Amino acid sequence: PEDVGILGIHMVVPSTFVDQKEYEAFHGVPAGKYTIGLGQDKMGFCTDREDIHSLCMTALNGLVRKMGISYSDIGRLDVGTETIVDKSKSVKSVLMKLFEESGNHDVEGLDTTNACYGGTAALFNAISWVESSAWDGRLAVVIAGDIAVYAEGSARPTGGAGAVAMLIGPNAPLVMERGLRASYMAHAYDFYKPNLSSEYPAVDGKLSIQCYLGALDSCYQTYCRKARKLSALTGDSSNDAVGINSFDAMVFHSPYGKLVEKSFARLVLNDFLSTPLERVPEVYPNLEKFAGVKLEETYFDRDVEKGFMSFSKQLFCRKTMPSLLLSNQVGNMYTASLYGGLVSYLISKPVDELGGKRVGFFSYGSGLASTMFSMKLVSGPKLAQLVSQLTYVHDSLARRTKVDPADYTAMMAAKEASYNKAPFLPTASTDSLFPGTFYLNEVDQMYRRTYGQV
Numbered sequence: 001p002e003d004v005g006i007l008g009i010h011m012v013v014p015s016t017f018v019d020q021k022e023y024e025a026f027h028g029v030p031a032g033k034y035t036i037g038l039g040q041d042k043m044g045f046c047t048d049r050e051d052i053h054s055l056c057m058t059a060l061n062g063l064v065r066k067m068g069i070s071y072s073d074i075g076r077l078d079v080g081t082e083t084i085v086d087k088s089k090s091v092k093s094v095l096m097k098l099f100e101e102s103g104n105h106d107v108e109g110l111d112t113t114n115a116c117y118g119g120t121a122a123l124f125n126a127i128s129w130v131e132s133s134a135w136d137g138r139l140a141v142v143i144a145g146d147i148a149v150y151a152e153g154s155a156r157p158t159g160g161a162g163a164v165a166m167l168i169g170p171n172a173p174l175v176m177e178r179g180l181r182a183s184y185m186a187h188a189y190d191f192y193k194p195n196l197s198s199e200y201p202a203v204d205g206k207l208s209i210q211c212y213l214g215a216l217d218s219c220y221q222t223y224c225r226k227a228r229k230l231s232a233l234t235g236d237s238s239n240d241a242v243g244i245n246s247f248d249a250m251v252f253h254s255p256y257g258k259l260v261e262k263s264f265a266r267l268v269l270n271d272f273l274s275t276p277l278e279r280v281p282e283v284y285p286n287l288e289k290f291a292g293v294k295l296e297e298t299y300f301d302r303d304v305e306k307g308f309m310s311f312s313k314q315l316f317c318r319k320t321m322p323s324l325l326l327s328n329q330v331g332n333m334y335t336a337s338l339y340g341g342l343v344s345y346l347i348s349k350p351v352d353e354l355g356g357k358r359v360g361f362f363s364y365g366s367g368l369a370s371t372m373f374s375m376k377l378v379s380g381p382k383l384a385q386l387v388s389q390l391t392y393v394h395d396s397l398a399r400r401t402k403v404d405p406a407d408y409t410a411m412m413a414a415k416e417a418s419y420n421k422a423p424f425l426p427t428a429s430t431d432s433l434f435p436g437t438f439y440l441n442e443v444d445q446m447y448r449r450t451y452g453q454v
């Protein structure tokens with residue numbers, strides 16, 4: 001099959017949020033720390049009425065309905081998540097409930113977990129299936145979803161929640177570029193969830209930033225090297241001078257917007273360091289003093305950071321800022337964060353400005369796993385339909401219910417107390433949930449979960 005990629009997307013955001021300005025005041029931190037310092041305006045969250053199963057059901061059901069397909073058209077379903085409610089039973093197996101009526105039980109694929117990277121592993125699996133000898137001609141679905149919550153402390157305002165479902169198949173309007181993937185995988189204790197009786201991760205915030213930036217440097221250099229090799233092999237000169245300008249847009253995994261802004265500047269720093277010295281004054285005016293800096297010594301170098309952030313500001317606004325809407329309005333959605341970035345980009349401009357564009361992606365999951373890859377957007381009715389079916393996201397964001405930080409804090413305390421407990425009856429109202437949302441009815445004494453739909 002040719003042009004394998006994304007045929008359709010459905011994005012689910014929580015219907016409740018905390019305002020980050022109010023959260024700054026509530027935490028008694030200086031005004032601007034979360035909104036300007038982290039780049040976050042609102043943090044979406046789920047009440048005890050939603051869990052990872054219900055979020056993914058909402059996403060899958062929304063995708064199937066909007067694409068006008070049947071559950072029997074799906075031959076593979078991959079889920080990427082790090083929100084674990086069961087150490088054995090996959091989220092995918094729960095989603096099979098939605099297939100029951102169609103009678104289709106011939107559906108490959110399961111869950112993939114490694115922090116925020118699982119969605120990307122799931123996407124690669126689904127694409128590989130369509131490109132493989134195992135493909136039976138049907139469609140694949142990828143779901144990336146998470147509920148990102150942190151213990152009280154500096155990481156808590158970087159929470160969020162969301163799920164994205166993507167329909168995968170041939171002749172797609174969003175085509176995965178072949179032969180252009182670069183990964184960096186290593187062992188690190190930057191963010192991990194060793195305490196199985198808690199929903200919260202153990203986080204070394206500073207190390208997680210260093211790991212993210214180091215992985216970014218490595219993936220970008222490997223991507224550029226592979227792109228140059230590919231262009232030498234194919235005789236296509238478009239990748240000869242690969243660098244930030246080879247991408248019309250660059251979408252990053254976004255733990256919070258500010259890190260993405262710094263990451264964009266870092267790609268420019270990488271380009272700078274691979275530029276012949278004699279060309280530096282012309283291409284990078286006023287940055288000559290940074291010639292020869294070592295990437296691994298600059299993760300927290302304020303001068304380098306400032307220099308390259310201000311130099312690349314305009315490029316950032318053009319190529320990356322449009323992909324930060326959901327990050328800014330919802331927060332970190334872990335596995336869904338990168339694909340929320342794609343959705344944000346797609347709904348940021350008229351569709352005729354999207355056709356033909358090449359989009360770079362940087363996926364990062366602590367622990368750590370990371371990959372840079374790229375997609376091409378193909379002009380035509382399929383792209384127009386994919387994008388027009390996403391514009392409801394603006395409405396969803398506008399129609400959410402704001403919750404007081406004190407109420408959010410009390411809800412988190414109650415969730416902590418009931419975590420892993422059975423039987424359990426959720427107490428939150430279903431009134432504020434968007435139509436079509438699946439919600440948790442109860443967890444019975446055998447830990448079996450049942451769901452309803454608004």
Ligand code: ACO
Nearest residue numbers: 030031032033036037038154155158205206208209212255
């Ligand atoms: N006005 C404007 N900016 C401010 C203000 C203010 N009043 N006060 C502080 N700031 C800035 C700081 O200067 C800093 O910006 P800088 O990084 O450019 O210097 C920013 O706000 C954050 O302030 P810090 O003091 O660095 O924040 P803190 O250490 O309290 O927490 C952290 C930040 C480490 C990111 C924390 O939120 C965290 O641990 N988050 C979870 C881990 C994470 O997301 N890691 C990223 C990769 S891994 C992943 O995806 C999970």
